Amino acid sequence: MLMIIIFNLFSNVLAQNVEESLPSFEQPILITSAGQSAEVQLASVLAKRAGLEATLSKLATVEELTDKKTLVLVIGASLKGLGAAGLDVDEEKKRVRSLIEEAQAQDIPLLCLHLGGGARRGQLTDDLITSFLPSAQMVIVLESGNQDGLFTRICEENNIPLIAIEKTIDVLDLLKRIFPSKGAERPESMPWETITEVQTGSRASFGLGSV
Amino acid sequence: MVVAAHPLAAQAGLKLLKKGGNAVDAAVATAVTLNAAEPFASGIGGGGFMVIYLAQAKKVTVINYREKAPSRAFPEMFFSEGKLKSEWKRTHGLAVAVPGALAGWTYALKKFGTKPLSEVAEEAIAIAERGLTISQTFSAINKDEYEKLILNDGEESCYLNHGLPYEPGDTFKNPDLAKTLKTLVLKGSEEFYKGDIARKIVKAVQNKGGVMTLEDLARYEPVEQEPLVGRYKDFTLCTLFPPGSGGLHIIQLLNIAENWPLKQWGPNSPLYIHHFSEALRFVFADRARYLGDPEFMNIPVQSLLSKAYASEIASKIQPDRLLNSYPSGSFDERKDETENTTHLCVIDKNGNIVSLTQSINHFFGSGIVPEQTGFLLNNHMDDFANDPDSINAPRPGRRPVSSMGPLILFKKQEPFLVLGSPGGTRIFPSLTQIILNIVEFGMSLDEAIEAPRFFTHSSQGQAREVHVESRIPSSVIQSLEGIGHKVIIRQAYDKYFGGAQGLLILKEKNLILGGADSRRDGSGAGY
Numbered sequence: 240m241l242m243i244i245i246f247n248l249f250s251n252v253l254a255q256n257v258e259e260s261l262p263s264f265e266q267p268i269l270i271t272s273a274g275q276s277a278e279v280q281l282a283s284v285l286a287k288r289a290g291l292e293a294t295l296s297k298l299a300t301v302e303e304l305t306d307k308k309t310l311v312l313v314i315g316a317s318l319k320g321l322g323a324a325g326l327d328v329d330e331e332k333k334r335v336r337s338l339i340e341e342a343q344a345q346d347i348p349l350l351c352l353h354l355g356g357g358a359r360r361g362q363l364t365d366d367l368i369t370s371f372l373p374s375a376q377m378v379i380v381l382e383s384g385n386q387d388g389l390f391t392r393i394c395e396e397n398n399i400p401l402i403a404i405e406k407t408i409d410v411l412d413l414l415k416r417i418f419p420s421k422g423a424e425r426p427e428s429m430p431w432e433t434i435t436e437v438q439t440g441s442r443a444s445f446g447l448g449s450v
Numbered sequence: 451m452v453v454a455a456h457p458l459a460a461q462a463g464l465k466l467l468k469k470g471g472n473a474v475d476a477a478v479a480t481a482v483t484l485n486a487a488e489p490f491a492s493g494i495g496g497g498g499f500m501v502i503y504l505a506q507a508k509k510v511t512v513i514n515y516r517e518k519a520p521s522r523a524f525p526e527m528f529f530s531e532g533k534l535k536s537e538w539k540r541t542h543g544l545a546v547a548v549p550g551a552l553a554g555w556t557y558a559l560k561k562f563g564t565k566p567l568s569e570v571a572e573e574a575i576a577i578a579e580r581g582l583t584i585s586q587t588f589s590a591i592n593k594d595e596y597e598k599l600i601l602n603d604g605e606e607s608c609y610l611n612h613g614l615p616y617e618p619g620d621t622f623k624n625p626d627l628a629k630t631l632k633t634l635v636l637k638g639s640e641e642f643y644k645g646d647i648a649r650k651i652v653k654a655v656q657n658k659g660g661v662m663t664l665e666d667l668a669r670y671e672p673v674e675q676e677p678l679v680g681r682y683k684d685f686t687l688c689t690l691f692p693p694g695s696g697g698l699h700i701i702q703l704l705n706i707a708e709n710w711p712l713k714q715w716g717p718n719s720p721l722y723i724h725h726f727s728e729a730l731r732f733v734f735a736d737r738a739r740y741l742g743d744p745e746f747m748n749i750p751v752q753s754l755l756s757k758a759y760a761s762e763i764a765s766k767i768q769p770d771r772l773l774n775s776y777p778s779g780s781f782d783e784r785k786d787e788t789e790n791t792t793h794l795c796v797i798d799k800n801g802n803i804v805s806l807t808q809s810i811n812h813f814f815g816s817g818i819v820p821e822q823t824g825f826l827l828n829n830h831m832d833d834f835a836n837d838p839d840s841i842n843a844p845r846p847g848r849r850p851v852s853s854m855g856p857l858i859l860f861k862k863q864e865p866f867l868v869l870g871s872p873g874g875t876r877i878f879p880s881l882t883q884i885i886l887n888i889v890e891f892g893m894s895l896d897e898a899i900e901a902p903r904f905f906t907h908s909s910q911g912q913a914r915e916v917h918v919e920s921r922i923p924s925s926v927i928q929s930l931e932g933i934g935h936k937v938i939i940r941q942a943y944d945k946y947f948g949g950a951q952g953l954l955i956l957k958e959k960n961l962i963l964g965g966a967d968s969r970r971d972g973s974g975a976g977y
Contacts, residue, residue, distance in 0.1 A: 280597040284605070284613065317594070318940075323536075356618075358590035361941050362920070383618075406617050 262377045262400055264348055264417050265308035267292040271299035272313050273335045273367045274328075275320030278354040279313040281407065286311070289414040298324060298334065301341040309418075310342045312371060315355040316363035328363055332370060339374050350417075351375040353390065354407055356383040365389065373397045377417070379410060451976035452480055453951040453964040454794040455491065455872075458582060459483040460966075462573035463796055464975040466565065473796045474502060474562040475570055477804035478555045480794045482574040485825065486627060487582055488971070489609070490591050490813045491792040491872060494630075494642065495651075495827040497550035498808025499694050501677060501856045502562060503865055505801035510688040510858065515554020515672040515808075516849040517547035517830045522661040523846050525838035534836055541598050543660025545816045545829035547850065549642075549651075551808060554672040556639045561674075568635045575631045578824065581623035584616040587945075587971045592616050595814040602658060602817035608824055609814065627824030643667045650820035654827065658818055669847075680755055682708060685866065685889060689857040691751065693743045696807075696855020698751065699733050699878040700885070705760030706732075707886060717891040718922055720929035721769060723904055727916050727935065728767040730879055731908035735776045742841040743848040772934040776908045791872030793856060795953045797865075797962060803953075805856035807870045807877075853877040859885065865955050867895075871967070873948025876905045880948045888954070895954040895965035903947040906935075919944055943969045 270286060270293055272279035283295035293311075296303050304310065312335065321331060342349055351372055353359070372378060372393045380390045382403045394401035404410060452463035463480035471479070477500065485493035492498065497517040503510050528538045538544045559567060584592075592599075592615040605613030608624055616622055634641055641647050648667045655662040677688040680701030687704070689697025706729045715721040740749055753759060766773060791809035809828070810816075816829035833850035835842040842851045855878050856870035869884060871877050880903050887898035902921040907914050915936045918927065927937050940946055949970030954963040966972025 277594050277596045280600065281593065281615065284600065288613075318938075318946075319594070355593065356590070358586060358593075362939060407614055408612075 261417055262348075263419060264350060264377075266418055267294065267307055268309040268311050268418070269293075269299055269303055269307040270295045270311040270313065271335075271338065272297045272315070272320070273371055274314060274316030274331060274364060275324050275326065276313070276315030276317040276355055276359055277320065278315050278352070278359065281354055282311060282313045282352055282410070285407075285410050286414060289411055289418065291414060291418050299338060300334070301337055304338070304341055304345060304347060307347060309350060310338065310347050311350045311352065312339075312375070313352045313354065314364065314367050314371065315353060315359040316361070316367055318363070328366070332367070335367075335371060339371060343374070348376040349374050351378045352410070353378075353380045353384050354410065356381045357386060360384055369393065372399070375399050378402070379404060379413060381407060451953060451962050451964050451974060452476055452794065452796050453953060453966045453972065453974040454480045454484060455792045455949055455951065455966075455970050455972050456484060456487040457971065457973035457975070458487040458573070458577055459794070460973045460975040463794070464977065465573060466570065467796075467798055468977060469565075469569070471565045471569075471798075472563065472800070473798040473802035473804045474558050475565040476798065477794060477796045477806050478559055478563065479570045479573065480796065481551070481555060481806060481808060482571045482631070483577060484792055484794070486574040486577040486624060488588075488792055489624065489627070489826060490588070490595070491790060492551070492808040492810055493825050494552045495549050495815060495825045496808060496810035497547070497828065497830065498554065498806060499690050499852075499854055499856055500554070500558060500804055500806040501688060501690065501858055502558070503688070503803035503858050504562070505803075508863070510677045512675045512677050512690055513554050513558050513672055514675055514690070514694070514849075515550035515557070516693055516852060517550050517828055518666075518670060519547055519831065519834070519844050519846060519848050519850070520660070520662040520666045521846045522663070523831070523844040523848070525843035525845060527661075527844055528836070529838070538659075539832040540812060540829050541601055541817055543655045543658030543662075543818070545831045546655045546660050546662060546818060546827045547830040548662060548666045548670050549828060550670060550672055552634065552639045552642050553670055557672045557674070567638070571631050571635055575628045575635075578624040578628035578631065581621040584618055584620045584622050585971050586618050588622070589616055589618045589620075591813045595812075595817065598814060598817035603819045607819065609819070609826070624824045626822050630823045630825060643670055647820070647823060650823055651827065654818050654820040658816075678751070680704065682885075682889070684861060686860040686863075687857055688860065689855055691744060692741055692749050692851065693849045694852045694854045695737060695741050696853045696878040696881065697857055698754065699737065700855050700857065700882050701755050702733050702736070702760065703729055703878065703882040704885065705755065705757055706764050707882070708757070709761055709764035712886060712890045717887060717893070718902055718904075718926065720926050720933070723916065723918075723922075723926065723930060724769070724933055724935070725767055726879075726883070727904070727906045728773060729763060730906055731773075731776045731913055732763045734907040734909075735911065737851070738840075740841065741851045743850070746845070746848055747841060770933060772913050774913050776911050776913075790874055791854065791877070791948075793870035793872055793949070793951045795868040795870065795951050795964075797868065797953055797955065801865070803858055803865055803868055805858055805868045805870050807854040807856040807872070809854070809872065855881055857881065864957055867955070868953040869950065870952075871948035871950035873946070875907065876903075876947050879903075879905050880950060884950055884952070895952055895963050899950045899952060899965045899967050905947060917946065919947065945969050
């Protein structure tokens with residue numbers, strides 16, 4: 240079922256259904272970047288705070304998938320980051336593509352994050368988004384990065400659950416929810432009243448607070 | 451009128467002007483306030499340059515408060531087992547040069563100002579205490595430099611919000627900085643260079659592997675210098691001598707541009723971008739060959755600025771192809787160029803002017819914050835060359851070459867344009883483009899600053915890519931590619947190209963126009 244969720248925007252409804260509909264992922268996880276933006280470090284800190292068994296490897300290779308149960312891809316292109324890593328965009332895409340292919344071969348699910356907001360959109364990032372997002376089992380995006388609905392469109396077309404968050408810190412509780420088995424337990428009093436669900440075709444209302 | 455990279459800073463400068471302060475008082479007030487409102491770009495942990503025009507004397511002077519290398523610096527200091535450790539130049543204690551900002555501001559206030567530091571720093575302290583609303587710009591930069599802050603200041607950093615980057619709309623307070631500024635107001639700059647703050651700086655730097663000592667701080671002094679003067683057609687340009695290289699290169703570029711039919715080509719036409727790009731490649735080669743700290747070496751400034759030399763370069767440039775052969779140098783190619791620095795301009799009611807550029811180098815500097823001080827230390831040692839044999843290699847007490855180029859352009863002896871920008875090596879190409887937009891293409895100041903920009907350089911005698919803002923039409927990009935340029939398309943308004951601030955003084959219309967760059971949070975304030 241396609242599910243698009245706006246997290247922390249509204250004040251009511253459907254909380255329990257949403258929780259039940261969220262995909263579940265397993266640990267340990269491998270966190271890597273697609274585009275070498277700084278948000279990969281942010282994802283790592285949040286995973287650590289969520290108590291997850293996570294390995295950060297900005298330039299992860301297929302060998303590093305050994306024994307991992309989930310691949311987390313933090314999408315965002317930074318020319319500065321790519322330069323520091325000594326990569327151009329084509330080399331980075333090749334690395335990420337091989338990683339995803341190996342993950343698929345090993346039945347390791349892919350969770351994609353875009354935490355850079357509107358400031359981290361642009362030709363290079365959009366190229367990475369369109370290349371890799373369709374392979375994801377779930378996508379989390381900072382709402383300001385989806386103002387044009389690019390994430391919504393790709394997730395609709397590929398039947399991928401998409402969760403839009405208002406603030407980066409909102410990722411923390413989501414991670415606790417979708418990685419339930421190790422480390423972090425689901426809190427008793429999660430503020431589910433702040434989540435609502437928007438069904439397929441409701442792109443116009445996405446992120447505008449007018450369900 | 452004041453223009454600066456943050457509206458609160460511009461307002462702080464304006465407040466000083468309204469209270470009867472002169473342009474120097476207001477410029478320093480704006481500069482200190484930027485430490486509170488735009489702390490990622492400049493502050494007391496950094497350095498800079500100010501160009502001052504004294505209206506009554508009709509004289510221009512320059513205060514150089516660029517940082518210096520510690521006394522234990524040496525050319526191979528960034529090498530380990532024969533390999534360059536790039537991170538030592540950027541996020542390590544070795545990256546921190548001896549800060550000069552406070553010494554420069556204090557010198558300027560004492561010699562040319564009328565107000566004490568207590569009055570000048572008032573708004574900065576208030577903003578640090580009460581906080582400010584985080585902009586998109588601040589948030590994006592905070593996120594971009596997150597890894598460095600985590601590495602050097604930890605999740606408890608005052609520049610992070612409970613360990614995470616600030617989001618747009620959040621409130622950012624910096625009580626430690628307010629306390630530091632209050633201490634400096636009470637005890638003077640001696641406290642920073644010889645007192646408890648000095649000890650905290652040295653401790654923080656040495657804890658991260660640096661070599662700065664208390665003696666290095668105690669010895670720091672700013673320098674007052676004559677301006678570097680160049681001429682373009684009917685205009686006279688006053689700017690910095692090296693180690694601030696931006697001004698010199700602007701004059702070089704303008705000298706070369708005098709040989710071109712610019713009006714016929716038009717702004718951002720393929721011919722204009724191609725010729726300008728080729729000229730830039732020659733200028734970057736010169737930069738690598740000749741630029742260093744003039745206190746320690748002879749720089750052939752007059753030769754570099756001669757019209758004959760400019761004509762020679764112009765005659766070499768071919769309209770339909772890349773030369774791909776420029777005088778070779780050892781310019782360090784940087785694939786991870788970052789955005790940085792800040793610029794402000796002030797004019798007071800008597801016509802005194804300050805054009806000031808200052809920096810902590812990369813955004814959020816080294817990421818090192820001395821304990822409970824609230825200010826960031828620079829990473830300007832990164833501006834020294836990697837090559838130990840370079841004229842710009844690190845050596846004790848030297849100032850690294852800078853691309854800064856605060857300037858005042860005069861038309862028939864009267865101030866006409868006050869201008870400057872952050873942006874690393876993009877500073878002087880961007881400022882030259884803005885000047886030509888105004889004086890050749892007839893744009894208003896705002897149009898000239900907002901117009902799409904481009905940048906390129908040469909390395910080891912070879913042409914490098916042309917970076918363009920995406921607003922440059924695709925037909926132009928195709929033409930450039932047809933000539934042989936490799937083009938990299940950046941954001942429509944990309945901070946990579948700096949964030950210029952300027953004042954246009956139209957004396958015949960009794961009008962002063964301020965221009966602030968929308969690539970950052972630039973703003974103007976006047977009365």
